[in-house]
Amino acid sequence: MRRTLLSALDRGAPLIAALLLLLIWEAACRLLTVPSYLLPTPSAIVQSAFQVPLSSWLDHTWATLRVSLQGYALAVLIGIPLAVALANSRLLSRALYPQLVIIQSTPIVAVAPIIVVVLGAGDAPRVVITFLITFFPIVVSTVTGLLATPPAMMELSRSLGAGRLRAVRDIQLPFAVPYIFSALRISVTLAIIGAVVAEFVAAENGLGFFIAFSTSFFKVPQAFAALVVLVSLSLALFQLVALTQRLLFPWSLPKTEP
Amino acid sequence: MSTRLEPGGERPAIRFDRVGQVFTSSDGSRVTALDEVSFTLRRHEFVAVIGPSGCGKSTLLRIIAGLVKPTHGQAEIYGLPVAGPREEVGIVFQQPTLLPWLRVRDNVTFPMKHKHGRVSATEKARAEELLEMVGLRDFAHKRPDELSGGMQQRVGIARALLHDPDILLMDEPFSALDALTRDEMSFELLRIWAERPKTVLFITHSIPEALLLADRILVMSARPGRVREIIDVGLARPRSMKTLSEPRFHDLANQIRAQVFRPEALA
Ligand SMILES: Nc1ncnc2c1ncn2[C@@H]1O[C@H](COP(=O)(O)OP(=O)(O)O)[C@@H](O)[C@H]1O
Ligand SMILES: [Mg+2]
Numbered sequence: 361m362r363r364t365l366l367s368a369l370d371r372g373a374p375l376i377a378a379l380l381l382l383l384i385w386e387a388a389c390r391l392l393t394v395p396s397y398l399l400p401t402p403s404a405i406v407q408s409a410f411q412v413p414l415s416s417w418l419d420h421t422w423a424t425l426r427v428s429l430q431g432y433a434l435a436v437l438i439g440i441p442l443a444v445a446l447a448n449s450r451l452l453s454r455a456l457y458p459q460l461v462i463i464q465s466t467p468i469v470a471v472a473p474i475i476v477v478v479l480g481a482g483d484a485p486r487v488v489i490t491f492l493i494t495f496f497p498i499v500v501s502t503v504t505g506l507l508a509t510p511p512a513m514m515e516l517s518r519s520l521g522a523g524r525l526r527a528v529r530d531i532q533l534p535f536a537v538p539y540i541f542s543a544l545r546i547s548v549t550l551a552i553i554g555a556v557v558a559e560f561v562a563a564e565n566g567l568g569f570f571i572a573f574s575t576s577f578f579k580v581p582q583a584f585a586a587l588v589v590l591v592s593l594s595l596a597l598f599q600l601v602a603l604t605q606r607l608l609f610p611w612s613l614p615k616t617e618p
Numbered sequence: 619m620s621t622r623l624e625p626g627g628e629r630p631a632i633r634f635d636r637v638g639q640v641f642t643s644s645d646g647s648r649v650t651a652l653d654e655v656s657f658t659l660r661r662h663e664f665v666a667v668i669g670p671s672g673c674g675k676s677t678l679l680r681i682i683a684g685l686v687k688p689t690h691g692q693a694e695i696y697g698l699p700v701a702g703p704r705e706e707v708g709i710v711f712q713q714p715t716l717l718p719w720l721r722v723r724d725n726v727t728f729p730m731k732h733k734h735g736r737v738s739a740t741e742k743a744r745a746e747e748l749l750e751m752v753g754l755r756d757f758a759h760k761r762p763d764e765l766s767g768g769m770q771q772r773v774g775i776a777r778a779l780l781h782d783p784d785i786l787l788m789d790e791p792f793s794a795l796d797a798l799t800r801d802e803m804s805f806e807l808l809r810i811w812a813e814r815p816k817t818v819l820f821i822t823h824s825i826p827e828a829l830l831l832a833d834r835i836l837v838m839s840a841r842p843g844r845v846r847e848i849i850d851v852g853l854a855r856p857r858s859m860k861t862l863s864e865p866r867f868h869d870l871a872n873q874i875r876a877q878v879f880r881p882e883a884l885a
Contacts (some may be wrong), residue, residue: 512715519683519703522732530732534719611719611761 400581405588408581421589423566424555427483428597431490432551439495440540443502444528453503464496469557476562486563490554494547498540505539506532537612541605548597552590567593629697630658631785631817632682638690639677650842651677652688657836657845661784662815666828667836670878674843675821679787682819683707695785708783712790714770716762716777723749723758726776741780748776751810768799775807785817792827804830808857825874829867830857837877847877 369376382402388394389401396404409417446453472489479485509532517527533540559568567586574583605612639652651674659665667675680686681693684703693700695707716725726745727737749758752772754765762770771791778786792800804827811818822828828835835849851870853861861867 510713510715512711512713513717515680515685516709516711516715516729517732518685519707519709520729520733521703526732526735530728531717534717609719615763 397578397580400584404581405584408579409585409588412582412585417589420565420567420570420586421593423563424552424559424568424590425593427486427490427555427558427566428548428551430483430487431554432494432548434487434491435495435498435547435551436544438491439498440502443499443506444533446499447503447506447532448524448528460496460499463492468492468554472557472561476558481562486555486558486566489558489561490551493554493557494550497547497550498543501539501543502536505536508539509535537605537609538614541601541609541612544605545598545601548601549594552594552597556590629661630694631661631663631696632659632819633694633697634658634678634681634691635694636691637678637681637688637693639674639681639686640689652681653842653844654691655843655845656691657848659817659819662817664811664818664820664831664833665836666820666822666832666834667838668822668825668828668874668878669838669843669846670840671823673838673840675838676789677843679709679789679819679821682785683709683787705781706784708778708781708786710771710774710778710786710788710791712793714762714767714774716770716773718762720761721758722754722760722762722765722773725762725773726780729777729780745776745780748779749773751813752776752806766799768795768803771795771803772806775810779810779814782814783816785819788818788820790821790823793823800824800827805858807831812856825871825878826862826867828874829853829870830861835874837874846880849874 386401386403389399400408442456446456468489471492472485475488476485479488506528513531513535514527517531522530555566556568556571559566560572563569567590570586571583574580574586634655634657637652637655638650641649641651643649655674655678667678669675677686681688682695682700684700684707695704717728720728723742723745724731726748727741730737730741746755746758749755752775754769754772754776757765757769762773765773771794774791792803795803808831818831820828820831829851832851835851836845837847837849838844839846849870853864853866853870
């Protein structure tokens with residue numbers, strides 16, 4: 361009896377904590393009469409969300425999602441083959457690794473305006489910015505995974521005379537799956553960040569644009585509402601990637617998970 | 619990859635003629651792993667290689683497997699120089715080296731799948747037979763992480779036997795197992811070898827294991843790896859637990875122990 365109550369409490373704990381936090385937030389804002397352009401109350405945020413037409417929400421959300429997914433897809437499609445090449449060629453990794461580190465060390469936010477100038481209006485510059493932010497973790501993690509293949513396994517492949525491509529496909533890539541997915545999970549949330557950063561620089565729609573636009577008119581509750589949508593989007597994509605791994609590669613999950 | 623050779627009547631299965639292997643590491647320093655190593659293995663002979671770690675045992679095995687080309691001398695299989703990996707050679711590694719995402723039966727047929735992209739019905743049937751032979755029939759549908767270390771190593775052995783190689787190379791295959799499992803596996807290997815005679819080169823650093831299994835024992839010295847002595851075991855077959863208590867077993871064990879620990883200066 362007491363145990364079931366405790367376990368229910370245990371499972372509900374995150375939700376209860378979140379609700380409690382919102383209550384404290386609401387109460388503190390009201391009691392201290394914090395002006396809504398500094399910190400709006402949760403109720404004000406919800407209210408303002410409903411003042412914006414649904415079609416407008418969908419429009420901005422779709423714009424951000426579209427750019428994120430395009431940049432992410434590009435990062436996956438270029439990052440994984442590049443990682444395979446880097447992991448299998450000492451020469452190539454010696455030649456390209458320094459450039460990759462330079463790209464990663466460059467603050468993308470600072471480069472974003474330049475990219476916009478070079479690539480002009482439209483999705484292209486935003487997709488490129490998103491790509492630049494998401495691509496590095498995918499490459500690094502995939503290379504690490506590919507190189508974690510037991511050497512004896514590669515020796516077995518060589519002793520069978522199966523060829524390099526087959527070794528990559530049958531042995532190296534599957535061994536790298538857990539590493540690849542941990543990068544894919546992180547990168548999908550980075551993709552949202554990339555799209556938002558790009559929208560801050562130059563855009564006429566998207567949730568990032570909407571936040572910048574709202575704050576410039578001191579519609580802070582509205583900006584907060586957009587932030588909530590962004591976080592939800594990020595979490596949903598993260599869970600989607602995790603679900604894909606569970607469905608397609610169940611053996612690659614850590615043993616402790618059910 | 620290569621055509622299968624008909625094992626020639628009088629030709630030795632494996633012959634090393636003054637084989638030397640010098641590795642150059644990335645900092646430019648050179649390591650002589652093998653120096654003037656010569657020996658022959660008759661067809662279907664069981665030879666154990668024993669020696670301190672780092673004396674070049676694995677290198678020797680890799681040369682036979684065609685994974686390393688020796689820097690000096692010549693290695694031959696059935697009278698032909700080893701130019702690369704060959705069909706008639708099967709390898710069992712120290713670690714089971716199974717693919718964790720494949721079921722046991724698919725791990726056994728993996729070499730075929732990997733090499734030819736598909737597994738024939740005959741090979742599938744053969745995999746079941748081999749699993750039966752190594753006592754894992756009921757585990758064919760399991761994944762490797764559901765098996766004990768000894769069972770995993772049996773899967774590795776079944777996999778190496780799939781294409782019925784005439785030569786079996788084993789690199790300390792039981793050294794990761796506990797002592798009891800180890801003895802059990804040794805007898806099992808002898809039973810398999812009696813059922814399907816093969817030329818076996820078995821690397822170990824356990825003297826009793828070498829004596830229990832082998833027809834002859836190649837004793838190697840530490841860096842640079844040289845053949846110090848080749849010992850005829852001459853214990854009666856089939857061998858069993860009783861073999862372990864034979865006086866000759868103890869005499870030979872002491873003799874080998876003295877060889878392995880003999881200081882280099884006196885060699
Ligand atoms: N690929 C390699 N490159 C450089 N040195 C190597 C390589 N493989 C083995 N060696 C060196 O050769 C020696 C013999 O190694 P190995 O054959 O693995 O010995 P063992 O199997 O008897 O322990 C060791 O000193 C090892 O460091
Ligand atoms: Mg070794």
